[in-house]
Amino acid sequence: MGKFVQRKTYYHISFERDYRSFFPVAVQAVDNGIEKPLPLSALKVGQRIRIRSNEIIPADAILLNGEARIDFSFVTGESAPVTKVWGEVVYAGGRQMGEAIELEVIKPVSQSYLTQLWNNEAFSRSQDNRMQTFNQKVSKYFSIVLLMIALGSLVFWLPVDVYRAFSAFTAVLIVACPCALALSTPFTMSAALSIFDRNFFYLKNTAVVEQLARINTIVLDKTGTITIGGENGVSNNAQLSSYEEQLIYSICSNSAHPLSIQICDYLQGADKLRVSNYREIAGKGITAWVDGHNVQVGSQSFLTGGVDIAKSTEVHLMINGRYAGYFSFANKYREGLEDIARLAADYKIYLLSGDQDRERKNLLPYFKGEGYMLFNQSPQQKLDFIKALQLAGKKVMMIGDGLNDSGALKQSDLGIAITDNVNNFSPGSDAILDGRSLRLLPAFLKFSKDSITIIHISFFISLCYNLLGLSYAVSGRLSPLIAAILMPLSTATIISFTSIATHLAAKKENYHEHYLFPDRVQRIACTCVFGRFFWAQRNGQHDDLYTPSVRILLDDEPTDKDKK
Template identity: 45%
Template sequence: MSLNNCYHCGADSSKKPIKFNDKIFCCNGCKTVYEILNANELNCYYDLESTPGTIPKDIKGKYNYLENIEIIEKLLEFSDGETSVIELYIPNIHCSSCIWVLENLSKLNDGVTMSMVNFPEKSLRITFKNERTNLKNIVELITSIGYEPYISLDDADSKRQKVDKTLIYQLSIAAFCFGNIMLLSFPEYFEADEFWLEKYKYLFRWLMFIMAVPVVIYSAKDYFISAYKGLKHKMLNIDVPIALGISVLFLRSSYEIIFDLGSGFFDSLTGLVFFLLLGRYFQQKTYNFLSFERDYKSYFPIAVTIINNEKESTIPVKEVKKGDRLLIRNEELIPVDGILINGNAAIDYSFVTGESIPVSKKSGDKLFAGGKQTSGAIEMEVISSISQSYLTQLWSNDVFNDSSGLTIKNITDRISKYFTIAILSIAVIAGIFWYNFNPSMAFNVVTSVLIIACPCALALSAPFALGNMLRIFGYKKFYLKNAETIESISKVNTIIFDKTGTITSNDKTQISYKGETLTIEEKKGLKNVLRASNHPLSRSLYNFLNELSLNEDPSMFNEVLGKGIEASINNVSYKLGSANFIGIEVTKINETAIYIQIDGKFKGGYIFKNTYREEAKEVFNELSKNYKLVILSGDNDGEKDSLELLLPKNSSLNFNQKPEDKLSFIKKLQESGDKVMMIGDGLNDAGALAQSNVGIAISEDVNVFSPACDAILDAKLFNSLPKFLSLSNKTIKIIKASFILSLGYNIIGMYFALNGLLTPVVAAILMPLSSISIVVFVTVLTNLVARKL
């Protein structure tokens, strides 16, 4: 850490350092956090990790809605009037210092009796006394030390459903019974004739039977249910042969011990169920801190400030009616479509369109829901209710209500169809043969065939391969909703990119100057003028100009909202702003620019352009080898030429695509048989992401905003996209290879079965051996191919 970095957040603070207590801070926000922590003897925060902090946001008034009882009730997890418990999701939690300071909240607010961090979920659970503090105070407190919670009613509702632990119970019962049955059946493996073994074998056998019952009835019940459902829909999914195998194993084993014919196959049975469930458990990786199912409700604020007869009050956002007057503060989202009444509106529509440059609006202009106000407070009048606003209408589309679970046909199920038919016919033929040859053996052989053919290894390879890949991807910051997504990715043949925010990056804006060259003096003056302005464009131009500003205040300064600035310094007059403010004609209307006039003479303009991601060209070239590429952009075709340079020749470009157009474009491609992957960000891509076979949301900040999708990719890793895709393809190849391996085991087993040689010992060796070797095979191979990542 260099000496010039902020003591709190680590940002470079050499420009304008603030000194306090011999420490350097980049801004007042960071300094305040330090002061708060220092005053409460919590400065150990800085000893645990260096520069652990984040810059706190200015939130004046933002959380006023937390005084509304209705809202509080919905958010609280528990409340008995005296004590309340709330769980908050805090995206900023990132290191052990965070855990430490958040768990010591009681030192900052004595109403807090307990606070507990769940690091993997990035959540904080706070217990507090209603007498001594309230929710608003707590939220404002943690925000003031840089841990702003992300509060949304929608997320709060969905969190109530606790994680389903049934699988863990099923797995642990299977493991418990499997282990004990293995021990109990050990004597029988060696067929020892010792007297006491003979004497007690009935006890052992019945104990095994008792322990096998819960495994079949409880642990394996999902396989029976799924097989039944599959058969009802006339589908032979992988669970059909599994259920068949399990029931035959159980019935034959019970038959054997009841009629004292042998010891049965209870060890193989429970082992089988145990391995199957283990595979399921392995595949069931979830990223608790990410939400893949967000709809518009979780984007919008919970409550808004409404102005009624000059009085401000907070109401839940769904109660907003047409004609209401809303107060939107700095950094707040506009929840509904409306008309701007007054205030300096600079709306950042990056959630909606991906475009990060704020749009200036003047009073009377229409504001669309989803935009974020970035300069001061504004007042607006609502013109439609939430459900009718432009953006939310998209969500009424059918793609968001599609909940067909059974139609997904995965690779295992496709194979299992042929597999089931094959083993059933082998069993029947073998049964007929043996019935004619040696009738007493027929039952034995038929059941043996069904037992040995139980596709345990077949059912294991996909879960372990996909589950392991899911973990590897997650580790590399490519988060998938579930393991099946890998399979869908491998089938894709067309990739559609959204332009803004996806192939252009949000945070870096390229500024270029066109026109008569400015002298250094002029630039200095310009910078000085810009310093006084708060407009976002002015701020980014101010940072762009390298010259030092003059140390003089303008003698005259006048900012016309939404238009530009007039100022004069040292008798030089400056006029900068939009084209019609300067009074010039522009040829390209689609550009965002600040035009400059000095001493009444037009000089030129600074043009703001989104930069394409540096790696975009290579990524496109790499992908075009295997995929059809399409660009769907909501923007005008102003950047068509530069895009064509980036893209390989055979890709198509489509501009002026509204959200509905994107959706129907994908639908059309799918009808012609293409498997489509959509890569986009922003709310306007949500429909397209849901419609496509695989929807990947690119996000600069994975923790906070991403629309409903199948996968979330950290924007910094855009260049790894081809690698992720080829890895998915390789995973499927590995699965196919392991299928061949497991079929090999089945053929060996079939030899024993058809010859009537399947003894419990053979089954007990062959079945776990095939399962374990398949698991090892796929895990090792997936790790090997992922090493290149």
């Protein structure tokens, strides 16, 4: 029974079991020329998908449109992009490095292949700087000590009474309960991962919980991490004709960078033109030929070679060598940045940005001083900064958008890729955080520490049980049959304690209540709410279909479509 429960527990927490059921990866499906997000689990053979620059190809497909330059380094280790022509098969796992391309899926999404991709050695950092878990430290001593006690009891009683000697030997082996060692960690982590999952924080494996608990330094990226944008925050400081707007829209639509997406939102409705020779340089900009015109979009230094002197975030434009102006962006900070700033009492918090220092004054209240904010950082400089902190003995958590920060995410002790767009798959991170849950980061950190404390307490309970049982077993007066009854009772105690204590710790951290419901309770709640819907419909109370109880199951104020 214990082995069965343990297998079921590991099945529940195993990231390798079913990638789609754990992390909501989506793709941009194309239907009659209109793009819409589609969950990966709903992707079928024959559907068209659109893959932008730096996005992963999720399924084997045929190239229908665009210039495919695929980076298969995550799979094969070969860093040189492979060029594909129209009609050629493109295999899952590659990353598009050029313009946006359209593909037609020819095989269902291979779950096992994507899982292997996530766990591929190409994604694994050197294990030298990984933190050893508490379970790993203790487990290697348990069996050795147990066998020494059992053999010692046998040798001690053998000259006196052979029967008593073998009774003591057998009772020691049976009564010494490894349940805390075998079950406390997976049961506690199972509950913890389930709670993190319901709050849109997706961990790669259970070891990440302990790594999260040991972090003492937090490094934050700026654009796309602590800031969010939208078309309302875009100011057009360029004199563009409608045709030139089409050129800008066409080149930006190929990029998954947050600023490019904002420009596309601002210019939505513009026609898309043919793009070729697309190239995107991380942290600088993009260049391509659009409908026969040379178009460049990016920082001022990237376009003109000069120095960026602007006082706000800007994306500059150049068409056929002529400077055409720029878009400026009013950054909006994510909800919860103030809560993260309050962590400065217990953590060292740094800002590591590739942007200019135009917002230094605005960000100063969130950090201890100017020395904690670094701007104009290249991807390599970000990685080197993480290394320097680690050499100083810090346990570093890096939070970035998973694009320009990929090297720093991989180098850090714990890398978290934050995203508002589930299309951006970031294999270089240990965890993926939905942007709306950044405000819960302090609660996540506290809860991870509580989870480790629960494991330690369960080990203490088991230790007391083992000391009591072993002290009696070595005397030879404990029947092996009684020992066999006591062991599963201890197992049940540990399982009950870890499961209940973990959920109580989660409630103490004041997470979203509807995410904390156990699955069975949530199913009952859903049944009650939708029963209310059907009752209202049957009785003609259509205006009362949206009841306050529905808000338990929804994150935001619903639209008319949601109500329908």
